Amino acid sequence: MMVRAPCDLMVLDAAELASLSGPAGPRRGRAQAEIGILPGGSVAVRGGRVVAVGLAKELRKRWKAVQEISASGCLVTPGLVDPHTHAVFVGDRAVEFEMRILGRSYQDIAAAGGGILSTVRAVRAASDAGLEKGLASRLDRMLLQGTTTAEVKSGYGLTLRDEIRQLEAVRRVGNRHSVRLVATFLGAHTVPAEFRKRRAAYVDRVCRRMIPEVARLGLARFCDVFVDRGAFTLAEGRRVLQAARAAGLGLKVHAEEFERTGISSLAARMGAASADHLMRVSDADIRALAASRTVAVCLPVTTLFVGEPRYAPARRMLEAGCAVAVATDLNPGSSHCDSLPLAMSLACLGLRMTPAEALTAVTINAAHALGMGWEVGSLELGKRADLVIWGVPSHRHLPYTMGANLARTVIVDGRVVAERGRLLKAR
């Protein structure tokens, strides 16, 4: 008789297991539709890692689990990865939501002292505990909807002290919350009010003082810059990226959202992990992204939320061979949405991605946009055992079903952390 190795957990008999297994690296172009489907698939977990993927019959021959969970009738996917959020803020901008409906543009509202700067005022006035509480409650809701890894940007402090306070909140909450966090420094989110007439001095400050200090403290893995109309110029963006690279931070950019600036091409040439938004990306930018290791992160909820007429040209990017990821962009102004499944629906309906392409976009490609493709984003041997059992039978049903939360069981590092809409333990 064969001796079976002990393991901690087996998730058994999924109607459809979408493992996202495949060659290393982000999925590009047509390969983005390859999601490693195994009907009847099961997963074995030990020490928080995936130790086997296959049919239950095979797995049971080799492994004996402490806990077994049936996924009968259900889709099983890797835990979802949200590669672009601004989730550490306080307050809200519900009144602006109404102003925009009544015809004011995002830029109008910013010019009138609302917009990002109103959240900056709120964050500067908030306590550390307040920042942590706001972030933790948003992560709770994200986790309940299947997100197990998320990027969180600073960018509502805009002083060294307040940027560090935001990033420290991310670190402290990340240490105790089930959602795995990746911190990004976004001091170059907008020019703060006190530097309005001295924008060059603010860019100087970001590059010479803030970036080196954030890097020295190890508070962020990435540095991001918002290059656009009403934000920073291409030349300013280049300076920020150069300073970040010099300090050893990974690079990200807010690119071509309201105006085409070419920052995405520059980001691609500089080896950025991602270029995000891309609603007005040019053909040349697309070629640069396709030729690079930079992931194109689309934010379709934002397009809907700010009332822009056109979504990013995701199909053209896919056809050109870009690796496309999708994120919520969770923030109080332009995308007050915590749900990657809803972002997937809009990826299909707005970006015209297929359900398989959308799933790749919120798993393995999103993981690569965070430099974590080696650790999360697929169910493969040795990777983190982050997975979601969904109350639908296939990956097509996930974006097709809008409204109700479909995540039945959420597992992080091999532990069940949420079940049928409830968190299993206080974090």
Next chain:
Amino acid sequence: MMVRAPCDLMVLDAAELASLSGPAGPRRGRAQAEIGILPGGSVAVRGGRVVAVGLAKELRKRWKAVQEISASGCLVTPGLVDPHTHAVFVGDRAVEFEMRILGRSYQDIAAAGGGILSTVRAVRAASDAGLEKGLASRLDRMLLQGTTTAEVKSGYGLTLRDEIRQLEAVRRVGNRHSVRLVATFLGAHTVPAEFRKRRAAYVDRVCRRMIPEVARLGLARFCDVFVDRGAFTLAEGRRVLQAARAAGLGLKVHAEEFERTGISSLAARMGAASADHLMRVSDADIRALAASRTVAVCLPVTTLFVGEPRYAPARRMLEAGCAVAVATDLNPGSSHCDSLPLAMSLACLGLRMTPAEALTAVTINAAHALGMGWEVGSLELGKRADLVIWGVPSHRHLPYTMGANLARTVIVDGRVVAERGRLLKAR
């Protein structure tokens, strides 16, 4: 000392109580933004009815409740009313969802034997228990998201027997489920395959045999007809509505969705309870609706889901003095969405309605679209005590917050039926 009257339940100290109180009848035009806000508002319930609305201090002087629920920090609204669903079906059309993304139109898919007719085949083949189970599970999810009254249409049977089976499923499930149901006969949903070359004979059958029999059995309150390209003509629609009126049924129409036919003007002249879809409504139609008692029901999720470029001109309708309601259109083909809060977000983002107008659209105006404005849709003395406590502080935050389910406590007829994402008893 004053004697306090006993009551069953008090919901106390809402951050914002939106009672939707006001003059009788649907809210029209600018009045649609009047939602009866009472900061710090409380509600007392007795015998399943609202017996008092006011501040807690006042209510406590007059009433002594068996149960008290704090709504501190929360928005309280009437239970939401979904005035247009096709919720009694089996199977799904997730594959079509993908086909549409790949470029096939709703009409293409229907012409290829998919679309409504594929659901008709599934419904005809389903058992009664299967029909009931599908409907009940959808109602569970709707209730968890704040819907306490819903219209459900037949229209996937298209034989007298199968239409009656659908309507009987609605009746049986309605008798045991907390969601209050209103049944609509939609035999004229599409021409069934067996009548493809004899459409006049099918219209005859609907008018002479099915409508009288459904009315005789008391299985439906309304009769609806789908007048559009690929469905029925204006003349056929008129016949159906005339037969329905003769049989004593209320009238509803699927109007001006893919093509302008003028059925909405006709419905207004005939005193229909509602005209629904209206994406291609003309100025003349809008004038006719504004001058009538017919509620204009917009379905923004459907517009998004079928990939149409333009939403219904809700602002023009509001400015003309129409009463506008919003529904999910829950169905397996063109709107697989069970969430009125999501429909409210799209009412704001797509239809450009304000949060207050959107709330009116899914409460009192939706109730009037079902002829139930005297019973539900607002928190006023004598009305059903259907209400929702939301985990947000104001009505603006409801459409502004996308993703997570915000309904904290759902109360029907004065009983708590759902709490933090769980149904409180098996139905």
